[in-house]
Amino acid sequence: MKKNLIIILLFLVSIGGYAQEDALVFFTDKENVDASIANPITILTQEAIDRKQLHNVPIDERDVPVTESYITQLKNTAGITVHAKSKWMNAAYVRGSLSNIQDLTNLTFVTGVEFLDKSLNFSAPAQTTTSKFEQESRIDYNYGDATNQTEMIAVDFLHELDFTGEDMVVAFMDSGFPNIDTNPAFSEMISEGRLLGTYDFAERQIDVDGTGSHGSLTLSNAAGLLNGSFVGTAPEASYYLFRTEFAPSENPVEEAWWVEALERSDSLGVDVVNTSLGYQDYDDEDYTHSYSDLDGQTTIAARGANHAFDKGMLLVTSAGNDGDNSFVFAGTPGDAPGILTIGAVDSQEDYAFFSSIGPTVDGRVKPDVMAQGLGAAVVDQNGNVTSANGTSFSSPIMAGAVASLWQSRPETPNYQLMQIIRESAHLFENPTDQMGYGIPNFEAAYNALTLLGVEEQLKAQQFAIYPNPIKDKINVSFPQGAEEAVFTLYNVLGELLVRKAITNVKNTINVSELSTGVYIANIRSNNQTTSYKLIKEY
Known part of the structure; x- marks a missing residue:
């Protein structure tokens, strides 16, 4: 009996020794920092440099890539697999046994390790730089089935002024974008060269068909154009499509891929990012985020979102669809202060029962604002106009609206534009946990932006x-x-x-x-x- 018990215990220890864990590994430094900052075209596109100059966003050490020799050494370490890397956090996302990951702290260029199973962390890892808060030409679209969701937030007013997202660059991060090149809703975007690029961060390839058609549906809410039956909220913007989601499973490596896509977006000069994704519960319960984790600073996704905010981009994300579940709160990255989190209403402008609610654990209003997400019109992967439910669709409706509004005053800093949108919403004076500041009015936001005299304000700076x-x-x-x-x-x-x-x-x-x-x-x-x-x- 005792012998059998010893064998069982040894077996369990063996299992524990070889069980796979996920972790962030933080690095000490980066190479060629001063030279890269002095000559930023070596690390950023001209579009990214221009956007940073326009918004007075500094180019700093966070823009310098991770030292590749460090990544190579991790890849060559027995028992370690590298799945992602982040220049903003100066870190890599790895998988390996507990002991193999702990041994990485013996490397001279590693400052600390943060396990995604929070019970394995004994002290806070070293962190990198923290984020800061605190015309005459008119277009007459026939919106078709998209009329209600467009007019609800008065995006049609912007379109009539010829603000349709032209010259704005929008990135979509999702699970898959099948049939983009054959879908008639995107034919103008393709023919006009406004699909600027694609990349699958899960498979490390250009093809972004991915798993499922979720990305194609969400993209239609902003970029789709079937005049007479459907028009998105930014039909003349330019787009990057990034797959960051692996649908068959839920693992926090997806947060790391998402941050990688944000970093690439920043280096490419992207203005607006839409994320119809959210993270809270994972297949491995040890990785699941508790409510206390959703403070806007703790998760990988929230940290990445805050860096992106500092870098001048405007991020829009879905609040989540947990409003009728046991965990009702908006997931990450929707908890981040530097992100516009979007809940869902129905066609009558009433709260949709499934829309995740706030506040955040530290008492901030989330969601920020609302758009139609129950019975939202979309174009499916075959070019058919249909309807769908979820904050996945209220988010891109809002992201396209943001891009069209920003086109009217592209010199406006992201934080100022976000606040103008919040203040235009019908519940701004009395926000609620279910609807945040309410449904924004982009005609009112445009008028407020005009009255601010942003041009005069910025003459002192540029x-x-x-x-x-x-x-x-x-x-x-x-x-x-x-x-x-x-x-x-x-x-x-x-x-x-x-x-x-x-x-x-x-x-x-x-x-x-x-x-x-x-x-x-x-x-x-x-x-x-x-x-x-x-x-x-x-």
């Missing part, structure tokens, strides 16, 4: 060109402290047309001889260049 569109003269407003600059103007073929030294007194350029069309202007001062897209009329 160059401004006006008017735009232009007729015969370009005027350049100088920021405080700048006295001289070099103005250059190029056509769309990249040919230099105008080069002129200007000052804060002699700041007008005559362009009356230019033909009607689109031009690119650059203003260089103090070794920094700012670019502008100009439209010449008549």
Whole structure:
């Protein structure tokens, strides 16, 4: 009897020794930090640099990639598999036995390990940098089945002013996007070159068909266009599609893939991100997030969302569909302060019974605002207009609306735009746990944005060109402290047309001889260049 008991105990110890755990491994430093920051085009696209300059977002150590030699050493460590990495956190997501992961702390470049099974953590891991809070042309769409969800938040008002998301870049993160290239709802996006790229972070490939058609459905709410039967809320925006979800199972590695996709979005110059995903319970209960974890700072996804907020992007996410379950609260990343969390209402603007509620464990209002998610119109993977239920659909309806609004004043910082949207909602003065600040009105948000005089406010911080569109003269407003600059103007073929030294007194350029069309202007001062897209009329 005793011998059998000893054998059983040894067997259990053996199982424990080889059981697989998931963890974040944090690194000490990065290589070439100063050189990379001094020459940011080596680590970011020009679009990303331009967006950061426009919103006065600093390029810092978080933008520098993880040191690849560290990743290689982890991959070459027996018993360790690397599934993801994060430059913002300077960390890697690994899987291995408890002892193998603990042994990683002996590596000179590892500062700490954080297990996703929180009971295995004895002290807080080392952290990296923390995040900071605190026209005349009109479009007449026939929205078809999407009419109610569009007019509910007054996005049609923006479209009538020709704010349809043009020149805005939106990233979608989801489980799969099958038939994108054959779906008629996306034919204009494809033919006009507005599908900018795709990537599957789970399979490490370009194909993003993934598992299921959830991503195709959600994308239609923003990008879809079947005039006469369906129009999304940002039908002329440009899009990146990223698969970060592995539908057959639930594991926190999906949060790490999601952060990787955010980091890539930032480096590509993405403005708005939609996430119709949420994380709370996992197949392994030891990884499941408790309510106390949902404080906006603890989970991998929340940390990534807060870094993305600092980097100037505006993130929109679904609150979740747990409103009628035992755990009713919005999951992560919807708990993050730097994200716009969207709940669901029905066609009559009443709370949808399944929509996850707030507040967060630290008492903040969540969801932020609401859109239609019960009986929401969508286009399926075969191009058929149908309906679906879930905050998965209220989120992209809102994300497209955000992109269209931001197009009207792209210089507006993300935090200011988010607050304007909240303040436009019908429950802003009296938010509730079920509906947050309520249903926003994008006509009111647009008017508030106009009244703010954002252009005047930002003149003290950066160059401004006006008017735009232009007729015969370009005027350049100088920021405080700048006295001289070099103005250059190029056509769309990249040919230099105008080069002129200007000052804060002699700041007008005559362009009356230019033909009607689109031009690119650059203003260089103090070794920094700012670019502008100009439209010449008549």
